Amino acid sequence: MPARIIDGRALADDICRRIRHDAEALAARGRRPCLAGVLVGDDPGSHMYAASQAGQAERVGITHRLIHLPETTTAEGLGAALATLNADSTVSGVLLYQPLPPSLSPPQQRGAVGSPFSALIAPEKDVEGLHPMNLGRLAQGQPALAPCTAAAAMACLRSTGVDLAGCEAVVIGRSPIVGRPLAMLLLVEHATVTLCHTRTRDLAAHSRRADVLMAAAGKPGVIGREHVREDAIVIDVGTHRVSVDDGRGGRRTRTIGDVRYDEVAEVAGWITPVPGGVGPVTVAMLLSNVVAAASQTGSSSPHR
Amino acid sequence: MPARIIDGRALADDICRRIRHDAEALAARGRRPCLAGVLVGDDPGSHMYAASQAGQAERVGITHRLIHLPETTTAEGLGAALATLNADSTVSGVLLYQPLPPSLSPPQQRGAVGSPFSALIAPEKDVEGLHPMNLGRLAQGQPALAPCTAAAAMACLRSTGVDLAGCEAVVIGRSPIVGRPLAMLLLVEHATVTLCHTRTRDLAAHSRRADVLMAAAGKPGVIGREHVREDAIVIDVGTHRVSVDDGRGGRRTRTIGDVRYDEVAEVAGWITPVPGGVGPVTVAMLLSNVVAAASQTGSSSPHR
Numbered sequence: 001m002p003a004r005i006i007d008g009r010a011l012a013d014d015i016c017r018r019i020r021h022d023a024e025a026l027a028a029r030g031r032r033p034c035l036a037g038v039l040v041g042d043d044p045g046s047h048m049y050a051a052s053q054a055g056q057a058e059r060v061g062i063t064h065r066l067i068h069l070p071e072t073t074t075a076e077g078l079g080a081a082l083a084t085l086n087a088d089s090t091v092s093g094v095l096l097y098q099p100l101p102p103s104l105s106p107p108q109q110r111g112a113v114g115s116p117f118s119a120l121i122a123p124e125k126d127v128e129g130l131h132p133m134n135l136g137r138l139a140q141g142q143p144a145l146a147p148c149t150a151a152a153a154m155a156c157l158r159s160t161g162v163d164l165a166g167c168e169a170v171v172i173g174r175s176p177i178v179g180r181p182l183a184m185l186l187l188v189e190h191a192t193v194t195l196c197h198t199r200t201r202d203l204a205a206h207s208r209r210a211d212v213l214m215a216a217a218g219k220p221g222v223i224g225r226e227h228v229r230e231d232a233i234v235i236d237v238g239t240h241r242v243s244v245d246d247g248r249g250g251r252r253t254r255t256i257g258d259v260r261y262d263e264v265a266e267v268a269g270w271i272t273p274v275p276g277g278v279g280p281v282t283v284a285m286l287l288s289n290v291v292a293a294a295s296q297t298g299s300s301s302p303h304r
Numbered sequence: 305m306p307a308r309i310i311d312g313r314a315l316a317d318d319i320c321r322r323i324r325h326d327a328e329a330l331a332a333r334g335r336r337p338c339l340a341g342v343l344v345g346d347d348p349g350s351h352m353y354a355a356s357q358a359g360q361a362e363r364v365g366i367t368h369r370l371i372h373l374p375e376t377t378t379a380e381g382l383g384a385a386l387a388t389l390n391a392d393s394t395v396s397g398v399l400l401y402q403p404l405p406p407s408l409s410p411p412q413q414r415g416a417v418g419s420p421f422s423a424l425i426a427p428e429k430d431v432e433g434l435h436p437m438n439l440g441r442l443a444q445g446q447p448a449l450a451p452c453t454a455a456a457a458m459a460c461l462r463s464t465g466v467d468l469a470g471c472e473a474v475v476i477g478r479s480p481i482v483g484r485p486l487a488m489l490l491l492v493e494h495a496t497v498t499l500c501h502t503r504t505r506d507l508a509a510h511s512r513r514a515d516v517l518m519a520a521a522g523k524p525g526v527i528g529r530e531h532v533r534e535d536a537i538v539i540d541v542g543t544h545r546v547s548v549d550d551g552r553g554g555r556r557t558r559t560i561g562d563v564r565y566d567e568v569a570e571v572a573g574w575i576t577p578v579p580g581g582v583g584p585v586t587v588a589m590l591l592s593n594v595v596a597a598a599s600q601t602g603s604s605s606p607h608r
Contacts, residue, residue: 136440139488140480166503174491176444183487183499184443187478190503192510195487199470199494206496 003234003268006156012280015155015288016060022291023061033294034063035127035287036085039097040078040104041071046097053095056283062290065091071101078104079120086122092294093127095286124296127289130177139184145289150181152281153214153235154189160233160270165190168209172196172223172258173216178237182214203227215258223259231269234259237278307538307572310460316584319459319592320364326595327365337598338367339431339591340389343401344382344408345375350401357399360587366594369395375405382408383424390426396598397431399590428600431593434481442488449593454485456585457518457539458493464537464574469494472513476500476527476562477520482541486518507531519562527563535573538563541582 023033035057037050054064069081078100085094099105100115118126123133129147137144146154157164169191173179179195186193196206197217207213207227215223216237228234238258246252257274265271272278327337339361341354358368373385382404389398403409404419422430427437433451441448450458461468473495477483483499490497500510501521511517511531517538519527524544532538542562550556561578569575576582 132440132444132446133437134440135443136436136438139439139443139484140436142436166505168505180443180488180491184484187484187499187501190501192498192500192504194496194498195491196496197491197494200496201470201472 003265003271006159006235006270006272006277008156008272008277008280011155011159012284015281015284019062019284019287019291020060022295026291026294027061031294031297032061032063033092033290034065034090035093035095035290036065036067036091037095037097038067038069038078038081038085040069040073041101043099046099050097057287057290060287062287073101073104075104078117082117082120086125089297091125092297093290094121094125095128096121125293127286127293129181129289135176135181138181141188145293146185146285147177147181148282148285148289149178149237149278150185151285151288152278153178153182153216153237154185155281155285156235156272156278157212157233162233164212167191167211168194169212169214170194170196170207170210171214171216172203172207173218173237175216175218178216182216186212217258219258220256221258221260223264225260225263225267228264228267230267233270234264234268234272235278236261236272236274239274239279307569307575310463310539310574310576310581312460312576312581312584315459315463316588319585319588323366323588323591323595324364326599330595330598331365335598335601336365336367337396337594338369338394339397339399339594340369340371340395341399341401342371342373342382342385342389344373344377345405347403350403354401361591361594364591366591377405377408379408382421386421386424390429393601395429396601397594398425398429399432400425429597431590431597433485433593439480439485442485445492449597450489450589451481451485452586452589452593453482453541453582454489455589455592456582457482457486457520457541458489459585459589460539460576460582461516461537466537468516471495471515472498473516473518474498474500474511474514475518475520476507476511477522477541479520479522482520486520490516521562523562524560525562525564527568529564529567529571532568532571534571537574538568538572538576539582540565540576540578543578543583
C-alpha cells in the first residue's frame with residue numbers, strides 16, 4: 001500500500017488560521033504582532049522574498065515593517081539598527097535577510113549559524129530560532145523559539161497523530177539549524193534519537209531501524225527505498241532545484257528533496273512530498289514564532 | 305582479556321598540571337584566574353564542599369573567593385550579588401553552591417537546570433556550563449563552557465586515544481546537564497550518536513551496537529554485561545552511594561556507578577571505574593573552565 005501523503009500546504013493553512021486567531025486576540029489587547037525585516041543593500045532576491053513575506057504576514061494579521069539599509073551600511077550601523085529594534089516594544093520579532101553585502105559577510109566561522117549579526121538579535125525576538133540561546137533552551141527542554149525548518153518538520157510529523165513516545169527516530173544530517181534542533185525536539189517527544197551524518201559508517205543500517213526518518217542531509221535524492229523500513233514516517237527536509245531531462249531531449253528545472261519520493265512512497269507509511277511538504281510549513285512556523293514572541297512581550301521570569 | 309582501566313585520578317592530575325601552567329601564564333600577564341563561589345545560608349555540606357573547592361583551586365593557581373550570604377537573602381539580594389560578580393573584571397568564573405535556602409528554591413520547572421538563579425550568571429562566567437547560552441553554543445559547535453560532567457566524560461573517552469570519527473556512540477540518559485551535552489560533544493568528534501532514555505524500547509539492542517557507551521542513566525548498576533559489546537569503551541558517569549552487605553551480616557556504604565563494573569570489565573575494551581573515573585576529572589573540568597573563562601576575559605567578538 002502506498003504511503004499516506006502529509007500535505008504541507010493544508011497543514012500550513014491550518015497553522016495560519018490559528019496564527020490569525022492568536023494575532024487578532026493580541027491586537028485586541030493592543031499588542032498586534034509585528035515582524036521587522038532588516039534588508040541591507042539591493043539583492044533582488046532578498047527584495048522579492050521580503051515582499052512575499054510581508055504579504056504572508058499581513059494575511060495572518062501580523063504587521064510587517066521593512067527596514068531597508070543602504071549597501072554601504074557598516075557593521076556598527078547594522079548593529080545599531082538591530083539594537084534599536086531589540087529595544088522597540090512595538091516590534092515582536094526581528095529577521096535579518098540574507099545575503100548581506102560582502103563587506104558585512106566575514107569568513108564563515110566553524111559552527112556559525114546564519115550571519116554573526118544574527119546573534120545580535122535579542123533571543124526573545126529571534127523568530128528564525130538561530131540564536132544559541134534559543135537552541136540552548138530547546139536542548140534544556142525549556143520554552144524557546146525553535147528554528148523554523150526543524151519546527152516545521154516536527155509539525156509535519158505530529159500531524160500524523162502517531163504516538164512518538166519510545167519510537168525509533170533517525171535524523172540524517174547534523175546541521176545546527178535543522179539536524180541538531182530536530183534531535184532535541186524529538187527527545188522532548190520521548191523518541192529514542194539517532195543522529196547520522198556524512199561520517200556515519202552504515203547509514204542504511206541506521207535508517208532502516210527508523211519508525212521516524214528525518215531526511216535533512218542537504219543532498220538531492222540520497223535517501224532511497226533501501227534506506228527505509230516498511231511503514232516508516234519519512235519527513236523530507238531537503239529542497240533542491242535540479243536540472244532534469246524533460247523527456248524531449250532538453251532539460252528543465254525541478255524541485256526535489258533528499259528523498260527519492262516515488263520509490264520511498266511505495267514502502268513508507270507516511271511521507272512528505274517536495275515541493276508541498278515541509279517547505280510551506282516552514283513559512284508558517286516563522287509567523288507562528290512572531291506570534292509566540294509577541295505573546296511573551298511584557299512577561300518576565302528569571303528564564304527570559 | 306579484561307578491560308583496560310581509564311584512571312580518572314591520573315587523568316585529573318594531568319589536566320591539573322596543564323591548568324596550573326595556564327593559570328600561571330595568565331597571572332604573569334596580570335590576569336590570575338579567580339573563581340567566585342556564592343554560598344547562601346549555612347548548609348554544612350555546602351560549606352565543606354566550598355572549602356574543598358577552595359583548596360583544589362588554590363593548588364592549581366586559581367584564586368577562590370567565597371561570597372557568603374545570609375540565610376535571609378532575598379531573590380533581589382542574590383540577583384544583585386551575581387550581577388556584581390558578573391561586572392567584576394577580576395572574577396573569571398562564578399559558581400552558585402546548591403542547595404539554596406527553601407525561600408530561594410522555587411518549584412522545579414520543566415527542563416530547568418540547577419537553580420533559575422544559575423541563568424543570572426553571565427554565560428562567559430558560567431563555569432559549571434549550566435546556562436542555556438553555553439549549551440546552545442555547544443550544540444552549534446561553537447566554543448562554549450561545557451557542563452563539567454559531560455566534559456569529564458569526554459576527557460576520559462579521549463584519553464584512550466581511540467579515533468572517534470564514524471564510531472557508534474550510545475548515550476544512556478538525556479539529562480540537560482549530562483546526556484544532551486554529551487551527545488553534542490560526541491557529534492563534534494564525528495561519532496554517530498544515539499540518545500537512549502527511560503522511554504527507549506529495547507535498550508540492550510542499542511547499547512550492544514556501541515563502540516562507545518556513555519552510561520548517564522542516573523541509576524545504580526543498571527548497565528550489565530548484556531548491554532555491552534565486546535571491546536567497547538564504557539564511560540560510567542553515575543555516582544551512587546548504596547548500602548551493601550559487608551559480608552559479616554551487617555551493612556556498609558559503597559560508591560558505585562550506573563555500570564556493574566565487575567561483569568562489564570570482563571567484556572569491555574576500556575572502562576572507567578567508580579570511584580576514580582569520571583568523578584575526579586569533573587572537578588578538574590570545573591577548574592579548566594575557570595582558566596578558559598579567564599583566557600577569554602577582555603576578548604570580544606559578535607559571538608561573546
